Amino acid sequence: xxxxxxxxxxxxxxxxxxxxxxxxxxxxxxxxxxxxxxxxxxxxxxxxxxxxxxxxxxxxxxxxxxxxxxxxxxxxxxxxxxxxxxxxxxxxxxxxxxxxxxxxxxxxxxxxxxxxxxxxxxxxxxxxxxxxxxxxxxxxxxxxxxxxxxxxxxxxxxxxxxxxxxxxxxxxxxxxxxxxxxxxxxxxxxxxxxxxxxxxxxxxxxxxxxxxxxxxxxxxxxxxxxxxxxxxx
Amino acid sequence: xxxxxxxxxxxxxxxxxxxxxxxxxxxxxxxxxxxxxxxxxxxxxxxxxxxxxxxxxxxxxxxxxxxxxxxxxxxxxxxxxxxxxxxxxxxxxxxxxxxxxxxxxxxxxxxxxxxxxxxxxxxxxxxxxxxxxxxxxxxxxxxxxxxxxxxxxxxxxxxxxxxxxxx
Numbered sequence: 001x002x003x004x005x006x007x008x009x010x011x012x013x014x015x016x017x018x019x020x021x022x023x024x025x026x027x028x029x030x031x032x033x034x035x036x037x038x039x040x041x042x043x044x045x046x047x048x049x050x051x052x053x054x055x056x057x058x059x060x061x062x063x064x065x066x067x068x069x070x071x072x073x074x075x076x077x078x079x080x081x082x083x084x085x086x087x088x089x090x091x092x093x094x095x096x097x098x099x100x101x102x103x104x105x106x107x108x109x110x111x112x113x114x115x116x117x118x119x120x121x122x123x124x125x126x127x128x129x130x131x132x133x134x135x136x137x138x139x140x141x142x143x144x145x146x147x148x149x150x151x152x153x154x155x156x157x158x159x160x161x162x163x164x165x166x167x168x169x170x171x172x173x174x175x176x177x178x179x180x181x182x183x184x185x186x187x188x189x190x191x192x193x194x195x196x197x198x199x200x201x202x203x204x205x206x207x208x209x210x211x212x213x214x215x216x217x218x219x220x221x222x223x224x225x226x227x228x229x230x231x232x233x
Numbered sequence: 234x235x236x237x238x239x240x241x242x243x244x245x246x247x248x249x250x251x252x253x254x255x256x257x258x259x260x261x262x263x264x265x266x267x268x269x270x271x272x273x274x275x276x277x278x279x280x281x282x283x284x285x286x287x288x289x290x291x292x293x294x295x296x297x298x299x300x301x302x303x304x305x306x307x308x309x310x311x312x313x314x315x316x317x318x319x320x321x322x323x324x325x326x327x328x329x330x331x332x333x334x335x336x337x338x339x340x341x342x343x344x345x346x347x348x349x350x351x352x353x354x355x356x357x358x359x360x361x362x363x364x365x366x367x368x369x370x371x372x373x374x375x376x377x378x379x380x381x382x383x384x385x386x387x388x389x390x391x392x393x394x395x396x397x398x399x400x
Contacts, residue, residue, distance in 0.1 A: 103354075123364060125338035149329040149390060152363035180364040194365040198328045199372065200391070206365075 004029055005039050009074045012050070012060045021057035046070050066133070067115055080109040081140070090116040090132070095193065095209045098139035102197070102205040108143040120211060122191055123180075128211050129222055135231065136212040143205050148198035151206055155179050155194045158208050162190055170232060182212075187230035189213050235264065319378035321396035325371060327388045331362035335384040343384075345395070349377045357395055360388060375399040 007029055011020060026033045040050050040058065047064025064071050069087045076082055084107060091097060094112040101110060114137045120130035130137040142154065159176045166174045166182065166189075174190075175183045182190035190212040197204040213221075213231035221229050235243075235257070247255050247266055257264040327333070335343040335358050345357050351371035360367045379396040382388055 123366070124334075125341070148367065149362075151329075151367075152365040155363060155365050192364075196365060196367040197370065198367055200326060200328050 004031060005042065005070055006073055008036070008039050009043065009048070009060075009070065012058060013063075013074075016060060019053060019057035019059045024057070043070065067113060072113070078109075082109060082111045083107070084110040086110070086112045088112070088114045090114065090118060092119045093117050093121055094137055094139040095121065095195065095207060098141050098207045098209070099195070102141045102207060106141050108141070110141040111138060112141075113138040122193055122211070128191065129225070129229075130211055131216070131220060134213065134215045134220060136210060136214060138210050140208045140210070141205055142208065144203055146203065147201060148196065148203050151194070151196050151198070151203060152179070154206055154208060155192055158192050158194070158210065162192070162210065162212070166190075166232065172232070184230055184232070188228055189230050189232060235259075235262075240264065319396070320398060321378050322399050323373050323375065323397040324393040325357060325369065325373075325395040325397060327360050327369070327390065327392045327394055329360060329362055329367065330390050331360040331367065331388060333382045333384065333386050333388045333394065334359040334361060335380070345377050345380075347377055347380060351375060351377060351397070369394070371395075371397065373397055373399050 008025065011025060011028060022033050022036055025036045029036065031039075040052075044050060046068040047066050048060055049062040050058055051061045052058045067087055069085045072082070072085055072087065086097070086101070088094070088097070091114045094114050094117065097112045098110075101112065114130070116132035117128070117130035117137045120128035120137060122128045144151070144154070156179050159178070159180060159182065162182050163174045163176050166172065166184075172184050175186070177183050177188075180192040180194070181188050190210065193209040193211075194206060195209070196206045213229065215233050216231035217233065218226065221231070243255070243257070243264075244266065247268070253268050255264075255266040335345075337344065337359070343358075345351060345355070351357060352374045353370065353372055355371045356368045357371050357377070358369050360369060375397040377395055378398050381393050381395065388394065
């Protein structure tokens with residue numbers, strides 16, 4: 001189901017100005033025209049705006065600005081990381097969901113994202129403010145085949161990647177406060193919380209939690225942490 | 234308790250051997266023999282108190298006997314210690330070098346304390362290294378009988394953290 005929907009988005013998004021006929025879509029995807037129509041309806045629920053014109057076909061006129069499993073997967077070229085994505089509009093903590101899923105056997109590379117965390121947490125159960133739609137609140141389940149004592153390196157790797165992504169996509173130069181925080185202008189903008197379940201010689205799973213402040217304005221950040229926290233905005 | 238003949242036999246054997254001191258311990262009874270300047274003293278005893286009662290004169294006169302009493306006493310103490318230690322058949326060890334935390338956060342109570350019953354998947358503590366938090370599972374079900382490290386203490390790879398009496 002999901003991959004069909006992704007293919008559909010790919011087809012429609014290839015050329016935004018051309019209409020694609022329902023007939024063509026159903027042939028390409030190998031599904032009936034009514035199935036195509038159902039997928040479209042679901043895409044609209046995710047926030048895509050699709051225009052349908054008789055005798056011409058369909059085209060996407062706008063992409064959603066909200067998160068969903070589809071919108072994240074679309075255009076994501078990945079072999080393992082994010083091959084399974086779970087998105088919640090609101091959750092106490094993606095980290096808690098990740099622990100549950102990992103214990104139930106969720107695969108390596110599973111990602112859990114939320115628009116909002118109602119009790120997001122950092123280290124030592126400290127509170128992490130993760131308000132709706134203002135940042136990236138996610139947890140990644142990993143099952144690396146390395147010895148447990150090497151696992152702390154995953155935190156360093158994540159910090160490095162986050163800093164690189166920020167540097168590439170924005171005009172700011174982030175600083176890493178080793179091993180697990182990203183600072184902009186000496187204020188915290190992202191934090192990493194790595195948690196692990198391991199035996200003596202084998203890792204059951206590692207959960208890398210990432211909280212990144214992106215859209216908060218100064219007013220969005222609680223006063224008590226304004227001196228310490230910032231966002232990409 | 235050994236029979237008199239058996240003790241006699243042991244004395245003979247020790248006498249002929251090059252052994253200077255001999256201690257035999259069984260069911261709370263200790264027999265210590267020591268050779269001193271060619272003489273052999275034998276003391277069968279049930280408790281250290283008895284020794285004092287039985288040989289008050291010997292103690293004051295002969296130094297070797299006093300010396301002899303010390304090892305007996307320390308033996309007794311060791312035995313007592315071992316008995317008072319709770320029995321355990323499993324040790325939860327640390328999978329890595331790090332800092333031991335007994336509770337999920339400084340404000341909350343510890344995951345487990347002595348007497349807690351744990352299941353295979355019960356979390357007993359956190360070991361943290363470089364901000365990586367490793368929740369340690371019991372991996373056995375049973376009762377925590379001893380906690381071997383303090384909160385905030387540095388632990389080594391493979392270091393025992395808890396002693397468990399398995400169910």
